Each structure stands twice: as structure tokens, then as C-alpha cells.
Amino acid sequence: MTRRSKGALAVLALVSTALLVSAAFAARSATPGVTKTTITIGGTFPLTGPAALYSVIPKAENAYFQYVNAHGGVNGRKIVFKYYDDQYNPANTVPLTKKLVQQDHVFAVYGALGTAPTLATRDYLNKAGVPQVLVATGDSYWGAQYKKYPWTIGYQPDYPGESRVYGQFIASKVPQAKIGVLMQDDAYGENYYNGLVQGLGDAKSKIVDVEKYDATQTDVSQQVVKLKAAGANVFALFALPTQTIDALVVATKIGWKPTTFINNVSSSPTFMGLAVKSGANVDGDVSATYVYDVWNNPNTATAKLYKSILSTYDKGADPLDANNVYGVSSAWTMVQALKGAGKNPTRASLMSALTHLNAVDPFLYPGVKLQTTPTERFPIDQQILEHWQNGGWKPFGHIFSKAR
Amino acid sequence: MRISRGTAYGVVAAVVVAVVIALLPLTLSDYHLSTGATVGVFFVAILSLNIVTGYTGQISLGQGAFMAIGGYTTAILTHNHGWNDIATLPVAALVGFAAGVIVGLPALRLHGVYLALITFAVALAVPQIAKNYSNFTGGTEGLALPTHSGLWLYRTAWIVAGIVFVLSWLLLRGRAGRAFRAVRDSEVAAASSGVALPIYKTLAFGISAAIAGVAGSVYVLVNNFVNPDVFGLTLSLYILIGAVVGGLGSLWGVIVGAAFVELLPLGLTTAHVSSSQSVPVIFGAVVIAVMALIPLGAADLLRRILHFGSKTKESVQSSLGTEAR
Numbered sequence: 001m002t003r004r005s006k007g008a009l010a011v012l013a014l015v016s017t018a019l020l021v022s023a024a025f026a027a028r029s030a031t032p033g034v035t036k037t038t039i040t041i042g043g044t045f046p047l048t049g050p051a052a053l054y055s056v057i058p059k060a061e062n063a064y065f066q067y068v069n070a071h072g073g074v075n076g077r078k079i080v081f082k083y084y085d086d087q088y089n090p091a092n093t094v095p096l097t098k099k100l101v102q103q104d105h106v107f108a109v110y111g112a113l114g115t116a117p118t119l120a121t122r123d124y125l126n127k128a129g130v131p132q133v134l135v136a137t138g139d140s141y142w143g144a145q146y147k148k149y150p151w152t153i154g155y156q157p158d159y160p161g162e163s164r165v166y167g168q169f170i171a172s173k174v175p176q177a178k179i180g181v182l183m184q185d186d187a188y189g190e191n192y193y194n195g196l197v198q199g200l201g202d203a204k205s206k207i208v209d210v211e212k213y214d215a216t217q218t219d220v221s222q223q224v225v226k227l228k229a230a231g232a233n234v235f236a237l238f239a240l241p242t243q244t245i246d247a248l249v250v251a252t253k254i255g256w257k258p259t260t261f262i263n264n265v266s267s268s269p270t271f272m273g274l275a276v277k278s279g280a281n282v283d284g285d286v287s288a289t290y291v292y293d294v295w296n297n298p299n300t301a302t303a304k305l306y307k308s309i310l311s312t313y314d315k316g317a318d319p320l321d322a323n324n325v326y327g328v329s330s331a332w333t334m335v336q337a338l339k340g341a342g343k344n345p346t347r348a349s350l351m352s353a354l355t356h357l358n359a360v361d362p363f364l365y366p367g368v369k370l371q372t373t374p375t376e377r378f379p380i381d382q383q384i385l386e387h388w389q390n391g392g393w394k395p396f397g398h399i400f401s402k403a404r
Numbered sequence: 405m406r407i408s409r410g411t412a413y414g415v416v417a418a419v420v421v422a423v424v425i426a427l428l429p430l431t432l433s434d435y436h437l438s439t440g441a442t443v444g445v446f447f448v449a450i451l452s453l454n455i456v457t458g459y460t461g462q463i464s465l466g467q468g469a470f471m472a473i474g475g476y477t478t479a480i481l482t483h484n485h486g487w488n489d490i491a492t493l494p495v496a497a498l499v500g501f502a503a504g505v506i507v508g509l510p511a512l513r514l515h516g517v518y519l520a521l522i523t524f525a526v527a528l529a530v531p532q533i534a535k536n537y538s539n540f541t542g543g544t545e546g547l548a549l550p551t552h553s554g555l556w557l558y559r560t561a562w563i564v565a566g567i568v569f570v571l572s573w574l575l576l577r578g579r580a581g582r583a584f585r586a587v588r589d590s591e592v593a594a595a596s597s598g599v600a601l602p603i604y605k606t607l608a609f610g611i612s613a614a615i616a617g618v619a620g621s622v623y624v625l626v627n628n629f630v631n632p633d634v635f636g637l638t639l640s641l642y643i644l645i646g647a648v649v650g651g652l653g654s655l656w657g658v659i660v661g662a663a664f665v666e667l668l669p670l671g672l673t674t675a676h677v678s679s680s681q682s683v684p685v686i687f688g689a690v691v692i693a694v695m696a697l698i699p700l701g702a703a704d705l706l707r708r709i710l711h712f713g714s715k716t717k718e719s720v721q722s723s724l725g726t727e728a729r
Contacts, residue, residue, distance in 0.1 A: 084673055085673070089633050089636070090546065090629065090631055090633055090634065091627070091633055091634040091636070091639075094627045094628075094629055095438075095439070095442070095627070095670065096673065098435055098438055099435060099670075099673075101435075102433065102434050102435030102438075102554070103433070103435045103436075116544060116545070116546070116631065116633065119545055119546060119548075120546060120548075120627075120629045120631065121629075122548070123548040123549075123551065123628060123629070124551055124628060124629075127551045128551075185535065185544065186543070186544035186545070187543075187544060187545045214535075215544075215633075216633075216636075
């Protein structure tokens with residue numbers, strides 16, 4: 001044997017040993033992710049990339065879990081929440097979700113953000129029997145397709161329901177409307193657009209122009225200019241935060257002042273503030289909400305608890321960012337479901353708890369219910385319209401129930 | 405046939421690597437196996453780039469597009485037409501070959517940066533086309549494919565990689581390989597020695613795209629999902645980075661390049677951290693370091709280590725069957 005091949009053999013032996021050692025750590029308990037003292041859940045979020053403005057959500061969720069852990073946990077177990085950065089790109093979501101399931105052995109995938117990422121992992125998780133719960137996307141699939149995908153459930157009001165409310169409002173309150181739509185060119189944008197058309201009913205002919213943009217594209221000025229040129233006086237903005245901010249700024253700069261409808265997922269006061277700072281005039285813009293109004297009620301017990309959770313467990317978080325309220329509220333629901341899953345939670349008992357929700361989540365808008373049944377799988381389906389006045393959102397009118 | 409020492413070393417090394425790859429499933433978890441399968445996909449993809457760029461000297465930034473073509477072929481045939489997924493691989497290769505020949509046509513007139521730009525445009529355009537024909541491709545919503553175990557994926561990816569590797573090796577050590585290298589080193593000299601430039605250039609593009617198409621197919625099977633974002637520009641760049649790190653113009657470095665581009669980002673992904681920002685920086689730094697210190701990549705480094713102390717002319721030339729320059 002030559003010196004060279006001896007060296008090669010030695011390397012081989014070392015590598016094999018290392019691999020054997022690493023494989024020895026694969027032991028698991030009966031229910032993955034659940035031990036006597038912990039319960040591990042995980043999710044994927046855009047911490048960077050085109051949707052990075054949502055990166056605060058998992059941090060706020062984690063803050064609430066820390067708060068619960070500090071107060072005894074769930075049935076004596078502490079919640080461990082692992083989240084990874086998928087950059088809102090489904091190609092990253094798939095391997096990272098496999099990592100959560102097969103490597104981190106999570107009990108459930110919780111709160112994962114984005115329509116396309118959730119669609120990309122839905123088949124895998126349902127085949128593996130891993131709960132994919134309270135996903136942070138409002139498409140109607142999660143609630144509607146439960147027969148095919150029993151392990152998947154959404155959380156927030158669905159997008160078509162929200163834009164249907166806008167459509168109804170425009171049809172009845174804006175008689176001379178000429179509607180221009182800016183939408184993301186994917187399933188998320190389509191969901192919003194379809195709801196708007198349904199809500200408009202006979203008034204759908206008032207849509208004068210529809211412009212689309214690609215999720216990775218952050219500059220939408222071209223589309224906004226076209227909508228103005230088409231003569232629109234109502235602007236339906238179905239876009240992610242970055243593009244929404246850009247659109248609002250561009251509209252003001254080119255001297256276009258339509259009645260603007262901003263989808264809930266981009267209407268956080270923080271985003272509105274960014275738009276105003278860049279020169280946008282957003283007075284009178286309309287959106288919809290369902291989370292607790294910490295802006296107009298800063299001194300209630302709920303608002304104080306919310307702020308103290310953030311200041312203790314998520315230092316530096318902006319309490320006025322609606323995404324933080326969203327995160328805390330979503331985490332509240334997850335804790336509720338984990339409690340409902342029993343002293344010895346299984347994946348099936350978690351799904352059962354999530355499909356028998358009937359609770360008052362303090363972090364939701366008063367009057368908005370958290371309710372599901374095994375055949376009615378939209379946890380939140382109520383919301384209220386709001387308009388921007390004096391530097392903040394003011395809810396108006398009544399709560400739209402059964403927004404679907 | 406006289407077998408040179410270099411060829412013999414090459415065969416021995418190939419067998420050793422194959423045995424290691426075949427034995428790894430005994431020690432790896434299901435998750436690591438599907439990661440291993442993705443390394444196999446990158447192996448095939450980087451190999452495809454190596455044929456057209458490393459051996460034939462035609463720069464391509466569009467391998468991601470060819471992967472998309474193969475990937476969508478597999479996805480559409482299995483999802484819409486109920487094909488067995490393995491049976492789609494040869495079809496993906498054929499469709500990829502055709503696409504490669506078409507893209508290769510401009511290569512007859514364009515050189516260097518201009519050719520790179522054309523292939524870059526292809527890499528940008530193909531995902532957009534997939535978005536537009538959502539009836540077939542599922543648009544941005546994508547198509548879901550059957551799921552497989554990590555072991556199945558690992559075996560499929562590496563058996564495919566093995567077949568592609570052997571075929572490429574046979575191709576490159578023969579007449580076509582000599583013609584490719586002649587084109588790379590000097591087109592004028594190649595033409596005057598009787599190498600038909602148009603044929604060999606388009607052939608290189610076609611073969612490279614066929615292999616990339618197969619890589620795309622397996623990629624789609626590993627992810628059991630396809631949408632246009634899967635084949636974004638980053639993918640083409642990762643393949644290029646893998647090829648540079650592994651060593652352009654060498655078959656052996658490919659495995660190092662593949663492991664590098666797949667395992668480094670995953671290794672850097674830790675919970676709660678926006679790790680993705682550090683990946684491009686590290687990739688960039690490594691590429692610069694490789695270009696400055698070992699311009700011929702990991703393959704050359706390996707060769708230098710193996711031949712340390714024995715500087716006979718024969719051993720330097722034989723060097724595991726490669727003739728990188």
C-alpha cells in the first residue's frame with residue numbers, strides 16, 4: 001500500500017466515524033417535539049428579502065411564548081419556538097421546513113408566513129402528518145380545502161373576505177368610482193382581486209385598470225403611473241408592505257389623489273409612517289382591521305400588558321407596529337390551542353383543539369370572535385373598516401361578520 | 405488498449421468516492437439524506453456547466469433556466485399527466501437538449517461577455533414564461549409532486565449523478581472532449597485542425613443543457629414542489645460559484661463545489677437569525693480567495709496535494725484524468 005492510499009484511507013475512516021457519531025443522536029420520543037418539560041414548535045419567516053418588513057412577527061410571537069413560559073408554561077411545559085429565514089422564497093421554505101420536521105423534530109409548524117411558501121410545504125406536511133397551523137397568510141385555501149389538507153389551518157380573516165368588504169363599500173358609498181387595482185402577480189394578489197370583484201357585484205365594470213407586479217420587484221412606480229393615466233379615482237392596493245409604501249409615495253409625487261384602499265397586511269401604522277416620512281399623503285385612506293386597537297386605547301389593561309410583554313421579551317420592538325399586535329395575538333391563539341390539546345398533547349389533539357376554538361382573544365378587536373368547528377375552519381372571520389385621520393387609523397362603521 | 409496510470413488512478417478514485425456515497429445512507433438521518441440528494445443535484449448541475457464553460461470555454465450563466473425546463477417537464481408530466489417520476493428524466497434530458505441547442509446558436513457568433521449576457525437573459529426569462537402559462541405550470545402557486553423518503557431521493561439523485569458522471573467522462577476523454585478543449589484553447593487553431601466549430605459548440609450547449617435538465621428534474625423531485633421562484637437567478641449563480649470553487653475544466657472538483665454551495669448556506673442557517681445575509685458575503689470571499697490562490701479550484705488543490713513530492717512529468721499530466729488549464 002502506498003503512502004498516498006494510506007492517507008486516503010485514514011481520511012475515509014475519520015469521515016465515516018464522524019458521520020456515525022452524528023447519527024447516534026437521532027433518538028426520539030413518542031410524540032415528536034414534546035418532552036416532559038418542553039414543547040417545540042417552529043416556522044419559516046421572511047427575516048430578509050422582499051417581505052422582510054414582516055420579520056418582527058416571529059419575534060413578537062416568541063415574546064409572548066417567553067411570557068407564557070415565565071408564568072408556568074403550558075401544562076408545565078415550556079414552549080420552544082424555532083424559526084428560520086426563508087426570505088419569502090418557497091425554494092428556501094421547503095428545505096427549511098424539512099429541517100424543522102426531520103432535524104429539529106418540531107411538534108407542529110406554527111405561524112409560517114406567506115402564501116407561496118405555505119403552498120410549497122402543504123403537501124409535504126400533510127403527508128407527514130405534521131400540523132401546519134395558524135399560518136400567517138389570509139388566502140382562502142387554508143380554511144376551504146381542509147378535506148384534502150386536514151393538517152393545515154389558517155388564522156386571520158381571509159383575503160377575499162377582506163376585499164369583498166372593500167368592494168361592497170365602494171359599490172354603495174363611492175358612486176362615481178373608477179377603480180384602479182395594483183396587485184401582486186401571484187395567488188395572494190389573485191385572492192384579493194377575486195374578492196373585490198365579488199364585493200363589487202354589478203359595479204365590477206367600474207374597474208378601469210389592473211396592474212400587476214412580481215413579488216421580488218420593489219419598484220412599482222410604472223404601474224402607479226399607468227393607473228393614474230387610466231383615469232382611476234379609486235386605488236385598490238393589494239400589495240406587500242414595501243410595494244405599498246412605494247405606491248403611496250409615488251401616487252402623491254405624481255399628483256394623484258384617489259380614494260385608496262390598502263390591504264390589511266400592509267396597513268400597519270408603522271408602514272403608513274414610513275410612507276408619510278417619504279412624502280406620501282395618506283389622509284382618508286381606507287383599510288380593515290381585526291386586532292386590538294392599541295393606538296386609540298393606549299391605557300387599557302390589554303394595551304399595557306401587550307406593551308410590557310414587548311418591552312420585556314422583545315426589546316426594541318415598536319409597539320405601534322400592527323404586526324407586533326398580530327404576532328402576540330396569534331401566539332395567544334397557539335397557546336390556547338396547546339392548552340386545549342391536553343396534558344399529553346398529540347398532533348391529532350392539537351388539530352382537534354384548533355378546530356374547536358371558541359374563545360375571546362384579548363388581543364383581537366373587541367367583538368371579533370375566535371371560533372372554529374371541524375367544518376368551519378376560519379379562526380377569525382370578522383373585521384372592521386378604518387380610515388386614516390390625524391396620523392392614525394380610526395375604525396368606523398360596524399363589524400363585518402362572516403366576511404366570507 | 406493501454407491504460408495509463410492516470411486513468412487507473414481516476415478509476416480507483418471514482419470507485420472509492422462511489423463506495424463512500426453508497427455507504428453514507430447507513431449513517432445519515434432522513435433529513436441529511438434529502439440534503440445529500442440536493443448535493444447530488446448540484447453535482448449534476450455543476451457538471452453540466454463544466455462541460456460548456458470549463459471544457460468548451462463558452463460562458464453560460466443560464467444553467468438555472470435549463471434546470472427549470474427539465475424541472476417543469478417532470479412536474480407537468482407527473483402532475484398533469486400522471487407519469488411515473490423516474491420515467492420523466494429522459495424526457496427532461498431531451499427537452500433540455502433541444503433548448504440548449506437553440507440557446508447555443510448565438511454562441512456561434514458571440515463570445516465572452518456577450519454570450520454570458522445572452523445566457524443571463526435566458527436565466528431571467530424562463531421563470532417569467534412559467535408564470536405566464538399557469539394552466540400548465542401552476543403559475544406562482546406552483547405544482548406539488550409526490551413525496552419520497554430521503555433515502556429514495558438520495559439514491560435517485562446519486563444514481564443519476566453516477567450515470568451522468570460516467571457518460572461525461574467517456575465523452576470528454578474521447579474525440580468530442582478533445583474537440584471541446586481545442587475550441588476552448590483556440591478557436592482558430594481548432595478550426596484549422598479540422599474541428600467543425602458550429603457543430604461542437606452547439607453540441608456542447610445541447611449536452612450541457614440536457615444534463616442541467618436532468619438536474620432540474622431531480623431538484624423538483626427532492627423539493628416535491630416547483631414554482632418559478634425555485635429557478636431564480638440565484639440558482640444559476642450558485643452553480644457558477646460551485647463550478648469556480650470546484651474547478652472549471654475538471655470533473656473531480658465538481659463534488660467539492662456541489663457540497664460547498666448546498667451545505668454552506670444550510671450550515672449557516674441557525675434559528676432566529678437572518679443568516680441569509682452572510683451567505684453571499686462568504687460566497688464572494690471564497691470565490692475571490694479561490695481565484696487568487698488556486699485559480700483551478702479544489703480539483704487543482706487536490707492534485708497539488710496528491711502530487712506533492714513526486715514531480716515527474718507523467719504524474720502531473722495524468723492527474724486523475726483531467727487536463728485543466
